[in-house]
Amino acid sequence: MDGMAGKDRIGAGMCRNATIGLVGLVLFQGGVLGLFAQPASSTRLEWRRIGNALIDASLPALATGPVRHVWYSPDGQTLFSQTASGQIWETRDFETWSRSAIQSVPVRITLRGSATRPEPGARVEQAAGDPNRYYALGRFVYRSDDGAVWSNLTGYRNQSILGDGLFDMALSPANPDEITIGSQFGVWRSLDGGATWDGLNRSLPNFPATKLLSVPNGMTPAVVSAPLDSGADLELEWAPGERGAWRAAGTGQARAEGRLRQRIGQQLGLPLRVARAVSDWIYAGSTDGRLFVSPDRGKSWLPSNIPGAGVVNSIWVNAKDPRIALAALSVAGGGDPGARIVHTMNGGQFWEDITANLRGEAGGVVAAMKSGAIYAATSAGVYYATADLANLISALNWQRVSDGLPDAAALDVRLDENGNQLFALLQGQGVYAAMAPHRLQELSVVNAADFSSRPAAPGTLLSILGRRLERVSTGDLNVPILGSTDAETQVQVPFEVKGASLPLVLSGNGLIRPVDLALEAVSPAIFIDRDGSPLLLDADSGVALDAMTPARSGSRIQILATGLGAVDPPWQTGIAAPVDNTPKVVARVRAFVDREAVEVTRATLAPGYVGFYLIEIRLPGIVNAGPAELYIEAGDKSSNRVRVYLAP
16 A cells, blocks of 8 residues: 555544544544543543453353352243342343342252262252253262263363352253353353353353452553452453453452561451551551551551441552551441541541441542542442541541442442542442542643643643633643533643743633643653553554454554644644645654564654644564553653554
């Protein structure tokens, strides 16, 4: 393909994909409103799901969390399952699950004939309608057609193809060839007497994670931990660009926290539920409501008893001043409210109860120190309040911000690095995200590509979070407003600006506020969508690249970025770039895949877009298959690191 033909395809592909919402952008007269626009209300958030509730565990189908019990209705038309949370679900079409009106697992009468056991302790049941057919459940699933000779239905090289931990077995009362298993990894069903198995997990809300370890951004995946019966925690990740399921992760975060918890627990002589280390400070919480603080890496401890408290579920510590911390606890013996949130400003010398009107059992807590925003995850939902965390808190009013989320308990909450997005982990449902509500109460100016606080550059797109603005200016120059909602305004830095700083004046709805940003000639940033996936396209097809559609060796990739500075010929701020004779980036642009330089075939404004730049690279003829790190340089400045998936 020649250069002109490629350029035409680029422009068409970009517009087509943006129109159908491929990258999660909303077009405004050739510009783009930011990635996380929200409604005006401070308590009504636009939540979106990160990933799904399925796990790729290398089993016959996608998996989910533990299912302790399975059973059929007397006519065999309905299948029931009880998850580890105690919730009971039912399905009649064996595809979609709904909450069942049944409140408890029924007592089942097992029909037994004179059958042997295929392994010690195995549970043996006789199939309905066939007096010679038996099934058995132990470490594996077995079948016998005479009660004496058994066939292993799930064993392969001494491993179970349904995974370790088979909890329950249900035989259909209507079909002797139909058998269902409840296991550590969900529900499994066979219609041919165990010859083949399929999962019934796709719509079962049974995601097993209980803690959020990290949130998605560029190269960083969303990572959660899920407790196993062995006492260990399984780490699962949803990487940027993933489209299939959560996969086992090896970040070591859960193991590191577990080792810290075990070490401190042995030192203190009691079981701990949580431990957090920040600089020289260590905070630990027990299973009986006690908190311990060490300012010297565990050499000395300050214990605190929280009256009436149960398990300490979560601890947040201010990274810049570890004397300030919050802890989320349950109430001993239950009760209403079941939540307890306590706060210290002096390293645990005193903990004050700030539960106030918070409802439900508290599972997680996080805060944004600068704004004083506090977020709590409870069995009643996600809550938000503000306070001066550096001082005693005299009064607190929690607002529930869970409207729009599935009806499920919130287990944990987390903020991104810059406190712009709020993430919530819901029991059985997975991870959800929204703009952090405190951003609607304050102004924050960030790079529109990755929501970072990197310096501005001529031509850069900026997102101003927290308000609809009517006018933005710098000196005598108007700064074009490309789109605006009550929660966010997006602008383009004029190409004409010079110097080391960018003084902005923000005006809207009676507000006039000056903001001073650092300014550099270039400040490159690759666009990432709302789930942390980079905006990368195949140059020939215009199709977005992700884990399901990886880039091929030798192919060309288009990277959408901002902050590459001046172009030649100069272009007018706020005007969409032309499709033909598109202005070229003046600065030298380089690109790196797994830190090896690759060929840059093009660096221009993005045809038909405002504030977007398009960098086209060619991959080497031989690449390592799988995820790789990608970043660009303009001049001597590097962009954010993002993940690109490669195939031979």
